[in-house]
Amino acid sequence: MSLLNREIFWPPADELTEVAERIRGRLGEWPAASTQWRICLTPPEAHGASDLIVFTETHGADVERLLADGAAVLEAHGGRAVLRREDARFVLEGEWSDDWLAALAAFLDCDFEPHDALVLALAWRAGDENKPDAWPVDFDTFPRVGDLPAPPSVPFPSCPERLGLYPVLPSADWVARVLDLGVTTAQLRRKSTDAADLKREIEGAVNAGHKHQAQLFINDHWREAIAAGAYGVHLGQEDVQTADLEAIAQAGVRLGLSTHGYYEMLRALHFRPSYLALGAVFPTTTKVMPTAPQGLARLARYVRLLDGRVPLVAIGGVNGDVLRDVLATGIGSAALVRAVTEAPDTAAAVTALQLEFAQQC
Structure with missing residues (x-):
């Protein structure tokens, strides 16, 4: 070196x-x-x-x-x-x-x-x-x-400091199934351009969230999330340029923002979000990432800097094999996709993942 x-x-x-x-x-x-x-x-x-x-x-x-x-x-x-x-x-x-x-x-x-x-x-x-x-x-x-627009006139509502297991799911049916298993935080990431499909799926997921009093976030589709009365929305860095953050905050909807390093963290914090997602921690095939994987050493540094300032979520390539190492950084939540949706036994997978979080406390 x-x-x-x-x-x-x-x-x-x-x-x-x-x-x-x-x-x-x-x-x-x-x-x-x-x-x-x-x-x-x-x-x-x-x-x-x-x-x-x-x-x-x-x-x-x-x-x-x-x-x-x-x-x-x-x-x-x-x-x-x-x-x-x-x-x-x-x-x-x-x-x-x-x-x-x-x-x-x-x-x-x-x-x-x-x-x-x-x-x-x-x-x-x-x-x-x-x-x-x-x-x-x-x-x-x-x-x-510098050179950022003013944050919303009202802060985004807060969410729990430690969001725990955070499955990212493709449909309202999946959201309902996972919340029925005792998960309290989830995200609907619906990859569709069909307006009727989006409305139906978002409303179904939000209703499941209300039924279980869960923290249910909608990925990207903030207008539909507001209309459906969602708990929160999750946006990428690029969405900050186009989304009406003032409307989201005024609606009392929580905001999670993706970040991929120190600069984006500082940029995101300017808007006073409800949580920050830090990633991608590991390589992932669920979406195209703009940056190389961050790795555990960087994640630990990010957590040390920001822990207690804003809730943090590790995201990107996290599965059951690495979850314990991810949680060892001190982070209070981890978003997982295939570890839940592709598990041979969904209930068993959720139980095992929840146990890792329980052992962290």
Whole structure:
């Protein structure tokens, strides 16, 4: 995991490299970085997709040309950092230490995506490497995501801190069957474009939820969920751009948001959701994921940062074989799909999964 004898800064910056090496040595073992990033303090003549070009003051560089050539560009000054990569734009605001560039190199070497590594670098404080646990865990040092619309005028209603077993199910019949087995949290993920089918299935699932006084969430279809009187809705990051969060909050419907790393967590928290889903923890075949699997080590870090601030749900590739390890991170809920819907004996599977949660308490 050594950063020495590698070109991690351009132009070569021995002092920065030494600090980055010292920080990296205190962060623990992480998988080898899939991209060996080079942090460029001035634009090199030859640059490409593994170059992160940093400007720490006003400049006249042709940023659009650099982006067109495949480089990532970071403009950080005046308490505001704007990272651009291809068509994506990430904005963070706050204060940061003098060591933030060295910390950025260290977190990139831990194989975090540049926007997540940047969050951690801006949260880093000089002297953190001398702590027993050098990882940034003080939420107050973390930056804020900028350029976001205002959150709803009323907060989303709360839900239990530990939602427990959280099956994600394809139909109202499945919801009713699982709730009959004693499950208290579930989600209807209905993959349909037929309006009549959606109305029927959502209403059926919501009625089952009311019958059992369960926490029943509807995936994506927030209008139909409001109309049916659902307990909650679950949305992806991309849905935040299009869904009427004010209408959802005013209807008294709870909101769960999917996240895939530090930046998306901070972005989601801005909207004051009822819970955050963290994933995908493991590879999953139930949907196409925008990011690589997070793994248990990252999940444990996320839980340590956010536990007690908002209810958390592990999601993505979780099944009975790994559930105990997932719960060992301290997370209070895990969403499962095939471990329930493809089990030879649904009742036996639910009992076994519920037992894992009971043993956690």
